[in-house]
Amino acid sequence: FERTDKGNVIVFGGRQAIPVLDPHIRYDWSTRMMQQAVYDGLVKYEGDPAEIKPWLAEKWETSEDGKTWTFHLVKNAKFHNGDPVNAEAVRYSFERGLKLNKGVAWMLKDFLAPEGISVVDDYTVKFELKGPYTPFLSFLPWWYIVNPAQVKAHEVDGDYGQKWLTDNEAGSGPFKLGRWEPNVLYEAEAVTDYWKGWPQGEANRPAGVIFKIIREPAAQKAALQRGEVDIVEGLTPDDYVQIARAKGIAIEDHKGMTTFGIKFNTQQGPTADINLRKAIAYAMDYDALIQVYNGAASLETSPIPDAMRGHIDVPGIPRKDLAKAKEYLAKSGYPNGGITLPYVHVAGLEEARRIGLVLLDSLKPLNINVEIKPEQWPNMVANGSKVETSPSMTSVYTTPVSTDPDAVAYQYHKNSWGQYFAMMFYDNPKVTEMIDKARSSSNWDERAKLYADIQTQIVADQPEVFGMLQNRRWARRDYLQGFQFSPVRFTGEVDLYPLWVKSE
Amino acid sequence: MLTFAFRKILTLLGTMIGIAALTFVITNIAPGDPARLVAGPNATEDMVATIRSEYGLDKSLPEQFIVYMGDLVRGDLGTSIVTTRPVLEEVMRYAPATLELVFVAMFLGIVIGVPLGMLSAVYKDGPLDQVTRIFSISGVALPAFWFGIILQLMFAVDLEWLPVSGRLPLVTRPPEFVTGLLLVDSLIAGKFSTFWVSLQHIILPAIVLSFPCLASILRVNRAEMIEVLQSDYIVAARAHGISSFRIVALYALKNAMLPTLAMIGLRFGWMLGSTVLVETVFDWPGIGLYAVSSALSSDFKPVVGVTLMIGFFFIVANTLVDLAYAWIDPRLRKA
Amino acid sequence: MDTPAEASRPLTFRERHASQIRQWRLYAHMFRKSFSSMLGLTLVVLFLLLAAFGPLIVPYPEAASGAINMSAKLQPPSSTYWFGTDEMGADIFSRVIIGARTSLWIGVVITGLAAIVGITLGIIAGYRGGWVRAVIMRITELFLAVPGLALALAIVAALGPGITNCVLALAIVWWPGYVRLVEAKTLSIKEELFIESARSIGAKTPWILWHHILPNCMSPIIVKMSMDMGMAILSAASLGFIGLGAQPPSPEWGSMISVARTYMPDWWWYSLFPGAAIFLTVLGFNLLGDGLRDILDPRSRDR
C-alpha cells in the first residue's frame, strides 16, 4: 500500500483494464469492481452463500401477482456532489439502463418497460413488470443509481451522458474517482462521510484504493512480494501454490460459481451423436482437470453450481471410465474413432488451453484427435451463434449473474440459442417446458423439484462435458484485512468497501 | 523549396491514405464481431444490433470503408468500440509514452552504435571487431520479449535495482503535461525526483528496444566506414599527411554517416513496430500496448489508427533523414 | 605452347571448371578465416540436423504431440528431463528439439514466399520502369512505411491466431524488402553495358531478366535470405509470444515462451531453453548471412 498524508491507499493489482466505467454500458469484472466502489444499487450481494442485502432500498414489497415491486429508499443517502439519492434518481437510472439497451439491459428489458417505473413519493419507487418474474430481485444488485442532475448536465446530443460517464462518475458509493489513467491505473478516493458509514471503522478506513494494471503474472508476483501492491488476481494455479509459501502473503481461496464445460454442438457434426458425446465424457480425465488447478477446483456434480439454490448432485454424472467410453464409442457412428474434432477456447485463457491438452490426451485411447484452436472471444461468440458454424467442442466458462437457478437453467432453454453459453444448441422440449414453468412459479418447493428434474435430464443428454467449478483465488499481503468473499461476483472482482490495512 | 515541402506533404498524405486503406482492408477481411464483445456475454441480439448500428458496423464493408476514408480526410480516425472514445484522442494520449521510449532507445543506439562501429572498422578483423560482430548480431537475434523478461527478472525482481514495469511509481503524480514525455516534462516542471524515477523506469525497456537497433547501426556504420576508409579520397588525405585520428573521426565518419542515417530512419520505424512487444512486457502504456489489446479484442479502428500513426511518425522520421542527408551531402543540395 | 595433340585432348572436369573451383576455394578460405562465420555455420548446421533428425533422437517424442503427465509437471532440469518439464509435465528438451522443425518450416515458407514474390516484382519494376515501376514501388513503399510486425499483428488478429495464418501474415509483410533490394540492384545492372550488349544481339526481355539480371542480383539475395531465415523465425516467435502464433500442442518456441512467461521466475527453465533456442538459431542464420555477405558482396572484398 501507499502511505499518503490522507492515510493508506490500498493497491489492487489486476490484469484487465477498465475502458468504460458507465454502469449501464459495461459490467465485466474489473469494471464492475470499480462501479461497485463508486456507485450504490438498491440492493447488494454480500456473503457466502450470497445474499441480497438492502442498500439504497431499506425495504421493499411485492404484490400478490408478483408483478409490482415497491422499494422504500433510505433517506440519508447522498450523491458525491451532495444531491440526495431520491426516487427520481432511481427511476431515471433504470430508465437510462433500459433505454440505452446495452450492458445490463438484457436482465430486465423483457419484463420491464421504462414506463413501468414510477415515482410514488420522494423516497418510494414502484416497478410494474409485464409479467411475474421471480428472479427480478436477484438482478437488481447489478443496476446502479446515477445522479440524474449530473448526467443531464453532461449530456451531448441526447446520449444520456454516455460520453461523460465513460471516465467520470455520478454515484453515491463509498468511493469517488481520483486519478484516471487509462491502461495504467485507476484511483478511487474514500468518501469521508459515506452515508452508510464504514464497516472497518473510520480510524481504519483507507484513504483510497488504486487499481493498478499489471498484465504479466511475473510482474504481479514481484510487485506483491515487494509490497508494491496489496492484493492481486489472476496468478497461475502454480503461482498460488508457490507464493503461498512466501512470508507475509495470504491466499484467499473460495469456492466459486463459475462453471466450466466443454460444450458440444449437439445439432451438427460428429457430436450430434449422443453416443460419441457420452464416449468423450467418459474418456475425459477429470482428475487432471483438478490438477490443472492444483486442487483448487471441484468437479461439477450437476449443471447448476453447488452454491446455487436448487442444486442437486446428479447421480451417475460421467467420471473417467475407459471401458464405458469404448462401449459408447462402439455404439456411435465412429466405432473406431479416427476423427479429428476441434476444441475451441478463448485465446489467452491459459487454463482452457491446458484443459484442451488434457482432452487431447484423454481422447487418444479412443483414437480421436483433438485440434486445439484458440479464438478471439468475439469470433468465438460469432461462430457459436449459429448451428452451422459452431465448432464440435468449445470450452466455456459461465458465471451466473444471480443466485437464482434460472440463471443457469435458462442456458439450456431453446430461447438461449445464439448466446455463447448455449453453443451446444441443446434442444429438449421437455426441459424447455420445465424451465418455463419454473421461472414463472413463485413457489420454491415446486421450483426445486422442477430444477432437480431439469438437472438430471440435462446430464442424461450430455450436451457438454461437465467440468469443474474453479475456486476464486487472490493473493494478498497478510496485513490487508476485511476481505469479504461472495460467490456471485465475477472472477477476480473484490468488494473494495470493507478492505483496510492493519499496520503493525 | 516551397514546392519541395508541398510535394513532401502531398506524398505523405498519399501514403497515409494508402496505409489506411491497406490496414482497413486487411483488418476487416475477418469475420470478427467486436460489437458482440462489448455488448457483454448475455446480450441479446437486438442489443448487439444497437451497438452495431451505433458504430456503423451494420453497413457493408465498402460502405464502411468510404465512411472511414471520409472521416480520415477530416482528421477523424473513428471511434474505438471498446473504449467508446475517438481513436485519435487515445492515440494522442498514448503516443508520447511510445515516443519517449523510442527516443531514449534511439539515443542509446546511436551513442553506443556509432563509436563501436567506427572502432571495429578501424580495427577490422581484430579481436575487438570479432567481439563487436558477435555482440551486434546477438542484438538482432535476441528475441526482445524474452530478453525483456530476463532483464526484468535480473534487475527488477532479483536485484531490485530498477522497477519492474510502468512509467512512474504509483503515487508519483505525472508532471504537468507539456510534451507528454515524462523526462522532459519533469525537467520543465523542475521536479528532479520525478525525472530520476522516470529515468529508472525507462532504462530497461529502452535497453531492450535499443539493442537490435544499436546492432544494426553498428553494422552499417562499420561496413560503411570500412568502405570509406578504402576509398580514394581517404588515401589521398593520408598521402597529404592528415592525421589518422582526424581522418577517421572527421572525414570518414561524415561520409559513413549517410547510410547510417538511412539505417537510423529505417530503424526508427522498426522500433515503433517493436514497441508492440516491449510495451507488452514492461506494461508501458504506449500505442503498442494499445494496439495489442485492441487487436486481441478485434477492435480494429484503433489498430488501423495506430498503424497509421506509426506510419506517420516513420515517414516524418524519414523525411528528417532526407533533410539531414541534404544537409550533410552538398551534392543533394541543389535547388 | 601446346602441341596440337595436347590442344585437342578433351579437358578434364577440373580444368574446365578451374575458375569455379578456385572461386569456391577462395570463398571457403575466407569463410574459414572468420570465427563468427564458422560459428554461424555450425549453429545453422546443428539446427538443420535437429530439424531433420530431432524426433528420432529425443527421449520423449510424444511430448511434441501433446502427451501429458500431470504428475511430473514443472520439474527442474535433471538427468531424466534435461531441460525440465512444463506445466503439463511434458519434457521441455524434447519439445525444444522438435521445435526446430517447426521453426525451419516457418523460416523456409516465409522467406521462400517473400523472396519469390519480391524478386519477381522487383525485377519487373526495375527493368520495366515507367508506370509499372511506379505502381509496384508505391505499393512496396506503402508496406515498408508500416513496421512489419505491427502490420503482421493486424493481419493475424484479423485472420485469427494459428501458425498458418501467422506464416501467411509474415509472408505478406516480408516481400517488400526483396522488391526494394532487387529493384535497386536491377536499376543499376540495367545500366551496365552487358545488358545493352545482350539487347544488341536481340535478346528478349525474359531472357535478359533470367540470364543477366537475376544472376547478378543473386549475392545480395542469398545474403538477405540467410538473414531473413533467422528474422522470420524470430518474428513468428514474437507473434507466438503475443499469443497469435503457433498453437498447442505444436512445439513452437515463441508460443512456448508465451506460456512460460507466466511461470517466471520460479520455473525459469521453462522460458530459458526455448528462448535460448530462438536466440541461437537466429544468431546462427545472421552470422552465416553476415559471413556470406563478406565473401559474396564484392564491395566489402579486398582481395
Place this chain on the structure above:
Amino acid sequence: MTALLDIKNYRLDIGTFDGPVHVLKGINLTVNRGDTVGIVGESGSGKTVLVRSVLGIGPRNAKVVEGSISFDGQDITNLPEKDWTKIRGIRISMIFQDPMTYLNPLFTVGRQISDVIAAHEKAAGTGVSSKAARRTRTEDLLDQVGLPNPSMLFSQYPHQLSGGMRQRILIAMALAGKPDILIADEPTTALDVTVQAQVLDLINSLVEKLNLTVIMISHDIGAIATVAKRCAVMYKGEIVEQGMTQDILNRPQHEYTQRLLAAVPDIDIAPEKVAAEATAAKPSKPGHLLEAIDLKKVYRSQSGADFTAVNSLSLSVKTGEIFGVVGESGSGKSTLARMLMRLIEPTSGDIIFDGQNISGLSGEPLRKMRRHMQFVFQNPHSALNGRHTIGDAIGEPLRIQTNMSRRDIEARAEALLDIVQLPKMFKYRYPHELSGGQKQRVCIARAIALNPRLLILDEPTSALDISVQAQVLDFLQELRSELNLTYVFISHNLAVIRQICDRTIVMKRGEIVEQGDTEQIFMAPREDYTKALIESGRKTSQAANLQV
C-alpha cells in the same frame, strides 16, 4: 650530394589467396634534386604500387622482400606510421589519377586544402595558424595552379567543378606542403584531350617556377615526353630501360619499348596499306548499306530542360567501307551509334538498313534485323556479364537467334575464338580472368557470331593500352577482309581514325560539321573546329612529341 630518392633492388610481393604475387622485381631508381623522371609502362606493370610504396601507402598485404628505399639519406622502407607524418604530404606529395574520387565529396575545396595546411603546420611543430591565415594561403595556392576566382572556389564543393579544375585542386593540395618531391600518378588520364594539354602545361610551369623534383607516371608516352627529362620504362614489375627521355624515344633498346613506340599511331602519317585495301574492296560492292536521314535525339533532363544530343543528322555508309565518326567528348557519337542500332529510340528521323526502313521496327522483325548489324562497345570490361563464362558469352547470340544444338554452338564458339585468335581453353574462363585486349576480342567474337554485315564500333580501343590498341586495330582490319564486313568506327582519337577509316564525319554538339574522305579532311580541313581538333590531337599525339 646524395640522391634525394634512392630505390635499391626493391622487391615487393603482395600476398593473395593464390600465394604471393611478385609485383615489383628488383627496382633500381635514383632521383636527384631537380630531376623530372617519367615512368612509363603498360597497365598493371607496377607503376602505382611502386610510387605508393615511396609514400608508405602501398597495398595492405604487401611485403618488402628485398631492397630499400631511402629518402634524403633516411631509410623509409619500413618506417613506422608516426614517423611518416613528417614526410608524407610535406616532403613527398602526390597527385592522383582520377580527380573526382580523390576529393572528399562532403567537404568544401577550401576546407580540404586548409586542413592539409593545418596538418602540415602541426607536423612541422610550428603551431597551427589561424583560420584566416590558412584561407589566404589556400587562395594563394589556388591562384598558383591557375584557377580563376579563388575566393569563390574556396567554399565550393568538388561536384561543382569540372575535371580539369579538380585536378588543379589536387595539385594545389600536393603543393601545400612545399614538397621536395611531387609524384604524379597518371594525372591526365581521366581528363579530356584539350584539358590534358593544359594540365601538362601547368605541371611544366610549376616545375620551372618552384624548381620541383617530379616523378610522373603515365602509360601515355607523349605525356611523359612533355614533362620528364629522364624516363624509366616498366614492364611486368621490372624497370627494363631507363635514361634520358630523348634517347629512349629515339633509340629504344628493350624489345617492349620498341613495341610500345611502334604501336603509337601517327596522326601525320597517311596510311597507305589500309587505304589501298579499302579501295580494293569498294568497287566490288557498290551501294549504301546504312543510311540515316534527319536523325534527332532529344534527352529530357530531370529538371525538365531539353537537351539535343543529336540534331538533324544524315549520313550514308557504303557497303564494305570503314566509316569514321570523330568528335570531342559529348558531341553525340555514342548516341548516334546507339540510334543506328536501334538500341535507343530516335526522337525523329529514319534509319535505312539495306534498303529497309528499320526505324519503325519492333519486336520480332527488329530482333531478326539485329542479326545483320552488331555493336562493339567502348568498355570491354563492363560489356561482358561477369557471371557468364566466355563460352557462354560467345554462344549467347547463337542461342538467342538460332536454334542450333548445344553441341553446334560449342563448336561454333570454339571456331569464333579461333577467329579472334584466342585459345579454345578460354571458353571456360570468366571475364575477370582476361586482360582488356582479350576481353575486347571476346566482344568482337560475340559480335561476329551471327555473321553480321555491319559492325558499329564505339571507341573499341580507348579503354586499352596503346600496345594493345595497335593489335586490336590490326586485327579488326584483318577481320574485315576475311568476313566482308562494313564498319562504322567511332573514336575521338584522330590518329586512329586516319589510320583506318575511308570516309569520316566530324561531329560537334550533335551535328556534322564536316565530312568527306578521311585523307581529304586531314590534309585540308575546311572548318575551324576540325582544324582545332587536329591541332590539339597533334599536340597530345605521342608521335608529335617524339620530334621534340
